Structures are given as C-alpha cells and as structure tokens.
Amino acid sequence: MTEEAPQLVILDCDGVLVDSEKLAVEIESEMLTAMGWPLSPLDVLERFVGRSDAYTLQQIEAGLGRRAPEWPARYAERLTAAFRAHLRPVPGVEAALDALRVPTCVASSGPHEKIRLTLGLTGLLERFDGRIFSATDVARGKPAPDLFLHAAAAMGADPSACVVVEDSRAGVEAARAAGMRSLGFAGGLTPREWLEGPGTTVFEDMADLPGLVTAPPPSGRPPAPRRAPLRQGEAG
Ligand SMILES: [Mg+2]
Known part of the structure; x- marks a missing residue:
C-alpha cells in the first residue's frame, strides 16, 4: 500500500x-475527596478524562448525591493557577x-x-x-x-x-x-x-x-479485544 x-x-x-492531564486529575481528586467523594487520581482518569465539562459535572453531582453549582468556578480557579505555574x-x-x-x-x-x-x-x-x-x-x-x-x-x-x-x-x-x-x-x-x-x-x-x-491505515487485522470498562456504566 x-x-x-x-x-x-x-x-x-x-x-x-x-x-495538562496530570495537573487536572490531581486537583480533581483532591477537591472531590475534600467534598466527600473520595476518588484517586486514577479514578478521576478513568471517569472524566476526555469528557465534556457538562458530563463531568453531571457525574460529580451524582457521585456527591447533591447539586454542586460551585464546582465549575472553583475547579477552574484551581486548575488555572496550576496551569500558570506548571503547564x-x-x-x-x-x-x-x-x-x-x-x-x-x-x-x-x-x-x-x-x-x-x-x-x-x-x-x-x-x-x-x-x-x-x-x-x-x-x-x-x-x-x-x-x-x-x-x-x-x-x-x-x-x-x-x-x-x-x-x-x-x-x-x-x-x-x-x-x-x-x-x-x-x-x-x-x-x-x-x-x-x-x-x-x-x-x-x-x-x-x-x-x-x-x-502511514497507511491498519488493515486486515481483526479488531483488538475490548476490555470491559473498569467501572460499571463508565465508558470514558
Ligand atoms: Mg485528551
């Protein structure tokens, strides 16, 4: 080919x-744990990385069991400070x-x-x-x-x-x-x-x-086996 x-x-x-992802997952893990939903950086990576802010907020509110209208501004403030220092x-x-x-x-x-x-x-x-x-x-x-x-x-x-x-x-x-x-x-x-x-x-x-x-696209190879999601109901 x-x-x-x-x-x-x-x-x-x-x-x-x-x-940016290492800074982001560390901050999200720390903030969510302090808010009462203990998630490790790996948990955050599995659940939220690559997803939209709207999806993430919806999942955070489900995890906390309450509305969290303060999340977007507080998280953005922490993340922006980390970006300015380390990105x-x-x-x-x-x-x-x-x-x-x-x-x-x-x-x-x-x-x-x-x-x-x-x-x-x-x-x-x-x-x-x-x-x-x-x-x-x-x-x-x-x-x-x-x-x-x-x-x-x-x-x-x-x-x-x-x-x-x-x-x-x-x-x-x-x-x-x-x-x-x-x-x-x-x-x-x-x-x-x-x-x-x-x-x-x-x-x-x-x-x-x-x-x-x-490079030519991979062809003639069977799709790689898909691993089951690590958390039920979490795809991304
Ligand atoms: Mg990415």
Missing part, C-alpha cells in the same frame, strides 16, 4: 498538545508539529477559553489560531462523533480522509464513531489498552507522529 497523506489532522488538546507542552510535540506537512486543527472537550489559555501558556496558540473547535460548539461531546465531524466540515475535509490524535478512550471512540482513523497517544497517563481498537494505532513517542500520520 502506498503512503497517502490525510486531508486533515485533528488534534486533541489536553494530553496531546499540552501536558508545559507535551514533550516532543512542537518538533512533531513542525514536521507535519498536512493541515491541522484542534478539537477539544474543553471550552474555548480553556483551550486558548493552555495553548497560549505553552506557546502553541499561534499555530492553531482560527482552527480551534470545542465540544461547546456541538450538541454532544466525545465519545459522540459530533465534534470531529464539525471540525472536518469547518475545515472542508472528508471525514474518511481525517486522522485524529487522541489520548483518551472517549476520544478514540469518538474518532471511530466519526469514521476516522486515529492515533492513540499513550505516552502520558493513559494505559495503551484503553486506546487500542479498530482503526487506532497506539504510539508513545511524539517523534513518531509525523510518520504515523502518513
């Missing part, structure tokens, strides 16, 4: 462009982006304000200005396909000619639902088994990204 460049590379933000690009991502020869855009579960903040703090914003899409732009967040299909349409790309780069289970599921090939980045917190599945190539080093973007 010959190499074929995709029309568009759609990049997740948190955990793919910016190294860095994902190791190797700038060189990988420099080597890509195809159009790119960002598609994140976070709101636009957060995406612009994190990309700005890490010096990546100018690369993507005007090509940033948020789950708040569409009806359903990841793992639904809406956000990736919206990004492809806005960028004038055929969904089947897009490649998605994701580090969360909800993200690779959204890519599959959108009919897009995906590259699952397991170089951060996410175990590679969470990303494996039909149409997904798992990788752990950003230096491999440019080559994987133009």
Whole structure:
C-alpha cells in the first residue's frame, strides 16, 4: 500500500498538545475527596478524562448525591493557577508539529477559553489560531462523533480522509464513531489498552507522529479485544 497523506489532522488538546492531564486529575481528586467523594487520581482518569465539562459535572453531582453549582468556578480557579505555574507542552510535540506537512486543527472537550489559555501558556496558540473547535460548539461531546465531524466540515475535509490524535478512550471512540482513523497517544497517563481498537494505532513517542500520520491505515487485522470498562456504566 502506498503512503497517502490525510486531508486533515485533528488534534486533541489536553494530553496531546499540552501536558495538562496530570495537573487536572490531581486537583480533581483532591477537591472531590475534600467534598466527600473520595476518588484517586486514577479514578478521576478513568471517569472524566476526555469528557465534556457538562458530563463531568453531571457525574460529580451524582457521585456527591447533591447539586454542586460551585464546582465549575472553583475547579477552574484551581486548575488555572496550576496551569500558570506548571503547564508545559507535551514533550516532543512542537518538533512533531513542525514536521507535519498536512493541515491541522484542534478539537477539544474543553471550552474555548480553556483551550486558548493552555495553548497560549505553552506557546502553541499561534499555530492553531482560527482552527480551534470545542465540544461547546456541538450538541454532544466525545465519545459522540459530533465534534470531529464539525471540525472536518469547518475545515472542508472528508471525514474518511481525517486522522485524529487522541489520548483518551472517549476520544478514540469518538474518532471511530466519526469514521476516522486515529492515533492513540499513550505516552502520558493513559494505559495503551484503553486506546487500542479498530482503526487506532497506539504510539508513545511524539517523534513518531509525523510518520504515523502518513502511514497507511491498519488493515486486515481483526479488531483488538475490548476490555470491559473498569467501572460499571463508565465508558470514558
Ligand atoms: Mg485528551
């Protein structure tokens, strides 16, 4: 099979462009435990990473057994402070982006304000200005396909000619639902088994990204076995 460049590379933000997930899961774990719902950073990773803010708040209120209207502002305040002090690009991502020869855009579960903040703090914003899409732009967040299909349409790309780069289970599921090939980045917190599945190539080093973007899609291989969700009723 010959190499074929995709029309568009759609990049997740948190955990793919910016190294934000470790800061986020530690803060969420600490805050929820203090509020009366003891969750470890791994619990938080399993339950919330890659999901929209709306979904996360709904799950937190169910877990706490009460409304928590104070959560979004308090969490955003803590997270913003941590980002300003500690946020860095994902190791190797700038060189990988420099080597890509195809159009790119960002598609994140976070709101636009957060995406612009994190990309700005890490010096990546100018690369993507005007090509940033948020789950708040569409009806359903990841793992639904809406956000990736919206990004492809806005960028004038055929969904089947897009490649998605994701580090969360909800993200690779959204890519599959959108009919897009995906590259699952397991170089951060996410175990590679969470990303494996039909149409997904798992990788752990950003230096491999440019080559994987133009590599032919995996074919003739049976889908990897899906592991049961670690928490009943939790997919992402
Ligand atoms: Mg992510």
